[in-house]
Amino acid sequence: MAIPPGDHLPRYVCEACGSIHYQNPRMVVGCLAEWQGRILLCRRAIEPRKGFWTLPAGFMENDETTEQAAMRETAEEAMAEVEILAPLALVNVPHISQVHFMFRGRLKDGRHGAGPESLETVLADERDIPWGEIAFPSVRYALERFCEDRRRGTFGFHVSTWEKAAGG
């Protein structure tokens, strides 16, 4: 590690070629997708939190937009086509240098199924959401804000921070 000229933090610098390897937070982008009032949930087939329930979401890739990332992850994890409607929530996760960003959307035809990273997928009524088995605090936050907003009849964009003490 060395502090490059004009910089203020130590960076990984290759001793051979001098190229600087910046490390920045990664975005995890996903979607809360509705179909006839029910919400698409995936049960995780992989660690961390294998067996727990989540919204389709994953690391954003280079060369794509946040909307494209959310649609791709929904296709990969839940084999579902989704129309993106609006941003729903941003959750800072500084202790692992991530930013979780969730859209809300609508399934195009109601079809879904378990992709390779999911054990199963369901369309859940709000009263059937397995609140005790949600994989991550950021997923719980997005689900809670969505359900509140839907009851109130107006949707907003919500920002929060996943504090390590609260989320493990």
Place this chain on the structure above:
Amino acid sequence: MAIPPGDHLPRYVCEACGSIHYQNPRMVVGCLAEWQGRILLCRRAIEPRKGFWTLPAGFMENDETTEQAAMRETAEEAMAEVEILAPLALVNVPHISQVHFMFRGRLKDGRHGAGPESLETVLADERDIPWGEIAFPSVRYALERFCEDRRRGTFGFHVSTWEKAAGG
């Protein structure tokens, strides 16, 4: 480049130790800060777009929240303390694998000045914004949405994509 097991895209893999170097979009986080109705602008002292006007913004660092990144960049580039009020805009910039995220905020005491990456800073009335000399389309987008929202009296969160053809 090689496609790791269970992955779907080629990644940089170290031939010596096998560690995988994922490359993901980077977040540029900043702030539109108001003081007595005027907006804090910085004239860039560095490339790209040296000499053009911008909002204080820069690459988010590990271990910080988006709000902390916006406050840090406002301190570094405009020597100003800002209170973050709400998210203002997200602009996808897929052709350079970035996501630009702007908050709106309020200066704590009205003080500001040029940090090392700025030639000068000003508090500009809306009618004095140098629209022909704005550094980046994402900064223009945030300024336009803010001015529209302020005239209307309700603030929202706005999402857009900076298309390469439109922005150079």
